[in-house]
Amino acid sequence: MFDEKGERYLDCINNVAHVGHCHPEVVKAALKQMEVLNTNSRFLHDNIVEYAKRLAATLPEQLSVCYFTNSGSEANDLALRLARQFRGHQDVITLDHAYHGHLSSLIEISPYKFRKGKDVKKEFVHVAPTPDIYRGKYRENHADPASAYADEVKKIIEEAQNRGRKIAAFIAESMQSCGGQIIPPAGYFQKVAEYVRGAGGVVIADEVQVGFGRVGKHFWSFQMHGKDFVPDIVTMGKPMGNGHPIACVVTTKEIAEAFSSSGMEYFNTYGGNPVSSAVGLAVLDVIENEDLQGNATRVGTYLTELLNRQKAKHTLIGDVRGVGLFVGIDLVKDRQKRTPATAEAQHVIYKMKENRVLLSADGPHRNVLKIKPPMCFTKEDAKFMVDQLDGVLTVLEEAIGAQTESVVPENTPCRTKMPKEAPSELLSDGTPDPKENPGQKRNRLCADKPSLLSKRLKT
Amino acid sequence: GAGPGRSARFSAPWRPTGAERPRRCWPCGGGCSVGHCHPLVVQAAHEQNQVLNTNSRYLHDNIVDYAQRLSETLPEKLCVFYFLNSGSEANDLALRLARQYTGHWDVVVLDHAYHGHLSSLIDISPYKFRGLDGQKEWVHVAPLPDTYRGPYREDHPNPAVAYASEVKRVVSSVQEKGRKIAAFFAESLPSVGGQIIPPAGYFPEVAEHVRRAGGVFVADEIQVGFGRVGKHFWAFQLQGEDFVPDIVTMGKSIGNGHPVACVATTQAVARAFEATGVEYFNTFGGSPVSCAVGLAVLDVLEKEQLQAHAACVGSFLMELLGQQKAKHPIIGDIRGVGLFVGVDLIKDKATRTPATEEADYLVSRLKENYILLSTDGPGRNVLKFKPPMCFSLDNAQHVVAKLDAILTDMEEKMRSCETLRLQPEAALLSPPLEKMKHPTQIHY
Numbered sequence: 039m040f041d042e043k044g045e046r047y048l049d050c051i052n053n054v055a056h057v058g059h060c061h062p063e064v065v066k067a068a069l070k071q072m073e074v075l076n077t078n079s080r081f082l083h084d085n086i087v088e089y090a091k092r093l094a095a096t097l098p099e100q101l102s103v104c105y106f107t108n109s110g111s112e113a114n115d116l117a118l119r120l121a122r123q124f125r126g127h128q129d130v131i132t133l134d135h136a137y138h139g140h141l142s143s144l145i146e147i148s149p150y151k152f153r154k155g156k157d158v159k160k161e162f163v164h165v166a167p168t169p170d171i172y173r174g175k176y177r178e179n180h181a182d183p184a185s186a187y188a189d190e191v192k193k194i195i196e197e198a199q200n201r202g203r204k205i206a207a208f209i210a211e212s213m214q215s216c217g218g219q220i221i222p223p224a225g226y227f228q229k230v231a232e233y234v235r236g237a238g239g240v241v242i243a244d245e246v247q248v249g250f251g252r253v254g255k256h257f258w259s260f261q262m263h264g265k266d267f268v269p270d271i272v273t274m275g276k277p278m279g280n281g282h283p284i285a286c287v288v289t290t291k292e293i294a295e296a297f298s299s300s301g302m303e304y305f306n307t308y309g310g311n312p313v314s315s316a317v318g319l320a321v322l323d324v325i326e327n328e329d330l331q332g333n334a335t336r337v338g339t340y341l342t343e344l345l346n347r348q349k350a351k352h353t354l355i356g357d358v359r360g361v362g363l364f365v366g367i368d369l370v371k372d373r374q375k376r377t378p379a380t381a382e383a384q385h386v387i388y389k390m391k392e393n394r395v396l397l398s399a400d401g402p403h404r405n406v407l408k409i410k411p412p413m414c415f416t417k418e419d420a421k422f423m424v425d426q427l428d429g430v431l432t433v434l435e436e437a438i439g440a441q442t443e444s445v446v447p448e449n450t451p452c453r454t455k456m457p458k459e460a461p462s463e464l465l466s467d468g469t470p471d472p473k474e475n476p477g478q479k480r481n482r483l484c485a486d487k488p489s490l491l492s493k494r495l496k497t
Numbered sequence: 498g499a500g501p502g503r504s505a506r507f508s509a510p511w512r513p514t515g516a517e518r519p520r521r522c523w524p525c526g527g528g529c530s531v532g533h534c535h536p537l538v539v540q541a542a543h544e545q546n547q548v549l550n551t552n553s554r555y556l557h558d559n560i561v562d563y564a565q566r567l568s569e570t571l572p573e574k575l576c577v578f579y580f581l582n583s584g585s586e587a588n589d590l591a592l593r594l595a596r597q598y599t600g601h602w603d604v605v606v607l608d609h610a611y612h613g614h615l616s617s618l619i620d621i622s623p624y625k626f627r628g629l630d631g632q633k634e635w636v637h638v639a640p641l642p643d644t645y646r647g648p649y650r651e652d653h654p655n656p657a658v659a660y661a662s663e664v665k666r667v668v669s670s671v672q673e674k675g676r677k678i679a680a681f682f683a684e685s686l687p688s689v690g691g692q693i694i695p696p697a698g699y700f701p702e703v704a705e706h707v708r709r710a711g712g713v714f715v716a717d718e719i720q721v722g723f724g725r726v727g728k729h730f731w732a733f734q735l736q737g738e739d740f741v742p743d744i745v746t747m748g749k750s751i752g753n754g755h756p757v758a759c760v761a762t763t764q765a766v767a768r769a770f771e772a773t774g775v776e777y778f779n780t781f782g783g784s785p786v787s788c789a790v791g792l793a794v795l796d797v798l799e800k801e802q803l804q805a806h807a808a809c810v811g812s813f814l815m816e817l818l819g820q821q822k823a824k825h826p827i828i829g830d831i832r833g834v835g836l837f838v839g840v841d842l843i844k845d846k847a848t849r850t851p852a853t854e855e856a857d858y859l860v861s862r863l864k865e866n867y868i869l870l871s872t873d874g875p876g877r878n879v880l881k882f883k884p885p886m887c888f889s890l891d892n893a894q895h896v897v898a899k900l901d902a903i904l905t906d907m908e909e910k911m912r913s914c915e916t917l918r919l920q921p922e923a924a925l926l927s928p929p930l931e932k933m934k935h936p937t938q939i940h941y
Binding site for chain 2: 039052055062065068069073074076077107108110111112115116141142143145275276281282300305306307308311313314
């Protein structure tokens with residue numbers, strides 16, 4: 039990306055520009071259709087049918103009915119409606135730190151949002167622990183974290199049922215992004231699906247951030263969990279149109295029929311219009327023609343390799359996790375305690391931007407550097423990014439006195455005298471108040487509410 | 498091609514020329530405001546698409562320029578803009594803003610209203626929840642200010658005040674139950690309710706009652722904004738110079754088909770929302786391309802003087818339709834303003850019973866004649882006109898001429914009852930009523 043001065047930046051976060059910013063094929067497809075016809079789905083048109091066919095072909099056979107919307111939020115809202123209409127149940131199980139969208143109905147099921155604001159958790163919403171094996175309840179040293187986390191869901195279902203409540207759905211991002219680039223352990227979804235369906239509910243896989251080949255090996259992230267796991271409803275958005283507002287809900291015939299037989303017709307003014315469908319088709323073509331899925335695997339593996347080498351070098355890096363071009367770097371102050379290095383993460387983001395690399399931080403403690411670049415990201419890009427990161431981390435660690443393991447032994451006493459927060463010189467990029475310790479101020483800002491600047495980078 | 502219902506293109510420009518006649522369809526309803534595939538809008542989108550299309554976390558001039566241009570069309574108080582992708586998203590945000598600002602929960606809506614397809618909006622759309630999920634306890638329905646078919650009609654001395662008093666009554670009964678009003682939500686010109694023009698003075702009175710109860714007034718301009726009413730840019734402005742809603746939602750025609758929508762509100766409301774600490778972020782909303790498209794639409798509206806055009810063609814259309822009303826008893830009422838017009842079809846002048854099947858049949862016949870119209874209203878009997886703003890005097894003449902011919906034909910058939918079912922030629926030229934039923938509940 040280029041700023042107004044023409045300075046070039048490496049974009050490591052815009053997963054929305056899936057096939058690459060302003061990809062000419064996609065731009066061309068949009069223009070071509072815009073010149074001919076752009077109307078709504080009450081007028082039969084081939085594009086929407088063609089598009090639905092192509093999408094359905096990427097999914098397991100049962101997922102064959104597509105509803106087109108304009109945003110991931112609209113898609114998730116419709117998914118909830120479909121789930122609730124199906125058997126008339128109301129309750130929803132969601133994961134801690136989940137984010138499903140900005141609409142009223144979705145804030146209710148997004149702890150990432152309602153925990154921050156004054157909203158209270160609704161009684162028909164049940165929050166299960168997020169299956170985070172690095173920082174969650176059950177970690178990598180647990181014998182079977184997948185079952186342990188799935189049993190948490192089972193417990194919730196039982197408690198709800200004891201109170202006479204009925205589960206309509208379990209909804210989860212196939213890989214949590216705002217939650218900190220979390221990859222659920224293998225086997226988790228299968229077990230959860232069993233419990234949820236046993237209670238008459240359906241499983242909704244939110245692929246809004248992570249679909250369309252990002253994980254490399256598969257087109258959809260949920261497919262990483264095996265052929266025996268098939269969600270009942272899948273929502274997709276963001277990357278679908280390379281920036282054009284398109285989203286979609288795909289579900290089974292059974293669920294779709296239950297919805298339409300209720301008498302409720304679903305109509306979305308812009309959803310599925312000929313231009314959006316043409317754009318969506320063009321994106322699918324590019325993914326295929328340029329083997330972006332293959333690229334995601336190759337570059338993703340390489341990137342993770344480079345980052346793991348950085349992890350060995352920098353104690354600030356607590357964990358590197360990822361698959362394909364969806365990677366997270368969990369920064370910690372202390373590797374044993376895994377204390378989130380929030381201020382340091384914010385600092386890294388800014389320094390990286392100065393070095394012309396766009397990154398952002400997320401996770402409940404905003405300490406996970408998240409990497410989900412356009413799929414045309416190359417090995418050279420990966421190397422450049424990691425080199426810059428190495429430089430920034432080195433300087434940062436020197437400043438806070440954290441030693442790289444190869445240089446200083448663990449029990450050096452001077453460490454206890456250093457302040458916990460990063461010192462002011464490093465954080466004062468324009469912070470106005472010289473009297474207050476900018477380091478503390480920044481920490482407070484990060485802890486209590488998002489500062490304006492950090493808000494901007496959270497994508 | 499124009500096969501059974503399949504549309505492949507609309508020819509442009511819209512001004513009819515003899516050579517292009519056979520293939521053209523005249524759409525009289527739809528979200529396209531300045532004309533299908535308007536070249537300036539297409540160009541703006543294409544140019545921006547080639548340069549940058551990212552999200553609002555990256556500062557960009559387009560969103561600021563666009564907000565500025567929009568603010569110039571609105572009263573000064575409405576100066577904070579949130580950009581989204583659909584009218585539904587806009588109304589959902591409006592609801593959140595209202596609740597956050599007032600601290601209240603309940604909503605007053607008009608009967609037969611339709612505000613969108615999201616969970617939260619079905620709850621406030623009697624058009625949808627009646628007969629489905631039912632009415633929630635925090636939703637309160639006031640009578641639609643329909644002076645043709647509502648409780649207070651054209652013969653009432655002051656229908657605006659009478660209907661507003663109904664809202665006052667609703668608000669009082671809500672308060673008696675210990676509940677609190679967050680907002681009164683209304684389409685500035687209810688469309689799905691049957692192309693209703695609320696009597697002048699109604700909104701200001703309602704606003705008074707609602708604000709006194711601590712609520713805000715939300716004007717849903719999604720169907721009707723952007724100069725459609727001719728006299729003003731926004732339909733709520735028909736209600737008086739001094740009338741300013743607290744929140745205005747816009748969509749549909751805003752982007753000439755591109756998914757754009759917007760919520761405009763006051764600083765007070767915006768600040769209250771911001772104070773929750775939960776930021777509002779919409780991935781695609783306010784993108785450089787969407788804003789470029791929105792700006793282009795505003796440019797076209799201005800350059801081609803489409804607002805004045807709407808006033809001119811609109812009154813001409815109403816005149817022609819008025820003549821038809823005098824001629825055809827099936828036309829109970831003609832109402833409208835600018836290029837937002839409704840033709841209310843009735844079975845009986847005294848009872849004003851909606852002529853539902855006849856309306857349905859008429860629409861199918863019109864389609865055979867390459868004219869796209871649809872119906873609305875609880876009786877699905879109101880022909881609704883809300884064409885692209887470039888709709889011309891010739892287009893109006895043409896449509897009304899066809900309407901006249903078909904109505905005349907229908908009346909002849911009805912005069913001799915047996916011809917409706919028995920005449921073989923009739924069956925060939927115009928298939929029986931049952932086969933012509935096209936999807937109802939069309940709303941754009």
